[in-house]
Amino acid sequence: MHIPDGFLSTPVWAALDAAAAPVVGYVVRVAQRGFDEAKVPLLGVMGAFVFAAQMINFPVGIGTSGHLVGGALLACTLGPAAACVVMSAILAIQALVFQDGGILALGANVINMAILGVLAGYLPYHLWGRSRGRRAAIFAGGALSVAVSAVLALAELLISGVRMPAAVLGVSLALFLVSALIEGAITMTVIGALEAIQPNFVRQPAAGGRYALVAVGLAAVLLAAGGVVVASRAPDGIAQLAIQTGISGRARTLVSTPFKDYQASWLGAGWPAQAAAGLVGLALVGGVSVLIWRKR
Amino acid sequence: MSPLVLVRGLRYQYDDGTLALNGVNFRLEAGETVALLGANGSGKTTFALHLNGLLSGQGTVEVCGLPVNPKNVVEVRRKIGLVFQDSESQLFMPTVLEDVAFGPLNHGLSPKEAAQRAMAALEQVGMAAAAGKAPYHLSAGEKKRVAIAGILAVEPDILVLDEPTTFLDPPGQRALAQLLSALPQAKILITHDMQFARAMCSRAAFFRNGVIVEEGSVEQMAQRYEWDFIAPRTT
């Protein structure tokens, strides 16, 4: 789900842009280190592949079809850091050339799909990719990558104050689940077919613990799960939470102090309250992923 | 004068164990145009990739008297230009001018000099008007010309062209032959197109199973190895 501009409240897109910038800078460095300079054309062409792959439809039932999203597939073939870079480049091209997803919302979309979605998609493969449950791990990775991205996007919209009746929310979550399962099935089948062509296209997961990767992937999954819980309770749940914990009050003083009264109202009164709580979590994951990953 | 290209006992094995080259000996003198003939997979392209150090096997490869090794590789790649079969892979920059200037820039020319060299090379192949275009919008023949300009811009002594006539229609093939005949460099042409080889090449080398089994005129090779297209007779 590509969030267009105009949907997210200012603190949400601003914070996610701020979080995405260092994270993308970091994955770029990791991808460059793990690869030689050969990788500019490789990553670019594989990005074009993911784009073009959307033209190939997978029948999934009566009259409906799905297509590859690609995060988990790229992570299993190019490695997680390179996959993050490719997906970021795809999102940038989609936002610029296809007006699919906003420019100010690019940070949000990158965090949802190119970073946390990819890492969540790689997590099961990293943990169980060498075991007998390998195929199941690939399936789970594909499903998780889509589910995590979609739920994060939904949570960000809700935090931004987009109102949704409970019934609509339920339907959306059900649809996410279906598309997640489809992505799992596509990823698993395509990787099977790839290995039949040439086994070394698919990377073996690195042996031994890359705890940082596990931690960030896990955090992404938990965060998304938390998003589901909050979102399914009530659209106003986050604002309520913020008011109860007193974050909203502090955030409001923090934001409005430097401005004169009418300037603060310029920006709209209620937004710091709605935004602060959920945002802290998202920004934290971004920050933590940079810190831990750098240590490795 | 030493030969432009001298190859002795070149052997190369791919990672999967396939023996692609099994003792190739080859010479190229100044002003010559030589055809490399032989079946698909007989080692012609693998051989060409050794001439500028993109692959390195056992044996010796010398270009303009320089042994091809990591130390000399930059100098060698200035002397010998490789035109790949699929122009789409060769023209990777966003515009024609940027693509042709890619080699000169890498050899340390200033952007201004590189642009001048690129324009001169585009003039030479008759593509100056397309300088600002995106390569994707060109026809197959135009792409091939631009790919050749990208090589000429580095001012090499030797041109190696891998299957230059594939994807070209007959007028495109004719135009390519005219262009190549006008270029003074020594040339190695890898081709299945026997008419093209006859028109262009003073000599041919025939590859089989990773070695050059025989050299001679294109006509001799065509007859000895039945290496020509002959329409099956229908009754």
Place this chain on the structure above:
Amino acid sequence: MHHVTLDQWSRGASVLHRRDPRVKIAAVLMFLVVLATAHRELAWLGAALFTVLCVAARQARLPLRGALARAGVVLPFTAVFAGVSWLAGDPARGAVLVMKSYLSALAVLLLVSTTPLPALLRGFEMTGAPRFLLMVAQFLYRYLFVISEEAQHMRKAALARGATVGGLAGNAARFRAAAGALAVLFARSYGRAEEIHRAMLARSFPGYFRPLIELHLHGGDVIFLVLGVVTPVALRVLIERAA
């Protein structure tokens, strides 16, 4: 196809086309921020900003109706949420979503239609975006055309292979055929990337790209920058003061 049209538009020669990509990016970012952070008098602000974009489109000699229609690609997504907001008893928010997302998309569309993508990516270096990422995006865009064409062929092949069997078994067969087609497309793309890399090395690629064209700001760029940054801010201040 959308991107082919925009690619053609971006190669025009109008005053806007000739501006340095960096000043155009700055102006669009300012436009987007002014719009995104606005919460009062949105109807007036929207109308004013829409007028600005229409004037810009005319200055760029773009087909106005075509541009307005193309920016509509955001509307299906937006319409869903606008409908949902309406159901939730907040129709005003729905209208705001439509207005903000459409105007934002139109602004970005104008940016892309007046700047060839490679130049635009060069311009984005000033925002601190990593060069490696921008080069990946440039290659992605270059080979998008090529790989898409191959994908079309694969799609036909997959359809042809899976088309004979009906029912559930047919679905499964078509699913596997599509997966097989994607795997082949993956392998070809990978091979293509290796070939490109060889072609780069054959022309002595040193491991980094040296730009051929240096960006220089001219007088016209500075004037445009001032205009582009001041106009949306001034419009918003005027409208909010007047209210």
